[in-house]
Amino acid sequence: MLTTPSPALVADMAARSGDLVVLGAGGKMGPSLTVLARRALDAAGRTGDAVHAVSRWSDPAQADHLRDAGVNVVTADLMTGDPAVLAGLPDGADVVYMVGAKFGTSSAPSLAWAANAALVSDVARRYADSTIAAFSTGNVYPLVPVSSGGCSEDDPTGPVGEYAMSCLGRERLFQHAALTRGTKVANIRLNYAVDLRYGVLCDVAAPLLAGEPVDLTTSHVNVVWQGYANEVALRALGHASSPAFTVNLTGPETASVRRLAGLLGAGLGREVSFTGTEAGTALLNDASLCHELFGYPDVSLRTLVDWQAQWLAAGLPTSGKATKFTVRDGKF
Missing domain, CATH: 3.90.25.10 (UDP-galactose 4-epimerase, domain 1)
Known part of the structure; x- marks a missing residue:
């Protein structure tokens, strides 16, 4: 179920064209998202458009699984700081950005800022002409009363801790790219996807x-089913804009x-x-905007x-x- 595209996703993918690049595809959600994307493109008649999954791929079996599913696996360490690494990545009309660091960042806060914010500046420049859907987090909001219904996209941010602050930095840098270069961006604030292996x-x-x-x-x-979260991330490409579009996902x-x-x-x-x-x-x-747009x-x-x-x-x-x-x- 994680990788079977809905008719709505297939219809949205049929309205787009060009290759899809998924940066940070080796994490908890990336493998299922890339296979879902490949199947959605195939169902939409876009068999000639590639899905490129970019990661360090520390698990070779995971990479092999994606290859078997028709995904083009690209091995690259985006954190090296070497401009040649980004320059050597495949071009893509659409980009899903999944790179991030969370656990261990309290003892190494510089890692949070390097992975969650600094890298974005280079990525946004490399893919300035692409449409970008970037995973963010609900951690950019403050803690709120449990009776409040949660924060909406119009509520002020209030990140607690270096991880959350660096994630807001990621959003701000993508927003800056949208404003200064005209890059179409969707920032997706996810709260806790559930895959039965974790969550x-x-x-x-x-x-x-x-x-x-x-x-x-x-x-x-x-919480939210990971299959739905993956679908929303891909469908959000159709809502990306300049200035950047922001949506809560849960x-x-x-x-x-x-x-x-x-x-x-x-x-x-x-x-x-x-x-x-x-x-x-x-x-x-409060993900009511997400549910209005995507069901x-x-x-x-x-x-x-x-x-x-x-x-x-x-x-x-x-x-x-x-x-x-x-x-x-x-x-x-």
């Missing part, structure tokens, strides 16, 4: 499986962590206990919870990469 639901279930209490300090959260629910834990516990046959005091604020997004996620939150419990109960693999959605001080 907030997996994180909530982890203490249940270990016989430990679930921390309720961060009491509410937004599910429609403000989900209670207590409630999620109860449902997962029931699905896993595990007792549920809690620790911590529920805070009155959380990192929450609601095709997989509901309750279905995701059921799938997650079944996945874990069957002993299927997880990535071991926690989202750290409970972090409240911005230190990742």
Whole structure:
């Protein structure tokens, strides 16, 4: 389901032309996004347009999987600072930007700024004539009351910590490119995509499986099916503009962590206990603009919870990469 394009995505891709370059394609979402893109282009009759997946590719098996799916794998380390690396990348009418650094940046804040902001200046110059959809994060907003419905795109930003500040820097640099060069840009503020191998639901279930209490300090959260998130990123290319377009990307629910834990516990046959005091604020997004433009996620939150419990109960693999959605001080 992660890589099967919807009719709406196919229609949007049919309205575009030229190669697609995905920068930072080797992360948690990149492989499924690139295969989805390849299948969408094929279904749209664009078999001659390439999908280029750019990454360091530390996992050769992952790269081989993409090649088998018809994706052109490009090995490049964008963080070398060598202008020849960017110059040697394939051209593309469309670019999806997925490069970023989060975990470990509290102890190495310069890495956050180098990966999340400084690199953008060079990339925006290299692809000045392309249309760019850039992944950002809901972390650029402040913590807000759980009863607020979350921050909308019109609300002021208020990043907490160096990671979030550097991500806002990424947005600002893409916005600058849009204003000064006319590059069409879409900044996509994502809150917690769920793939059954990782994500907030997996994180909530982890203490249940270990016989430990679930921390309720961060009491509410937004999540969204990764397949939908990938589709929105690709479809957002059609909404990119100068000045830059910004959209929040997450599910429609403000989900209670207590409630999620109860449902997962029931699905896993595990007792549920809690620790911590529920805070009155959380990192929450209002994605109503996203849902107006692209429709609601095709997989509901309750279905995701059921799938997650079944996945874990069957002993299927997880990535071991926690989202750290409970972090409240911005230190990742």
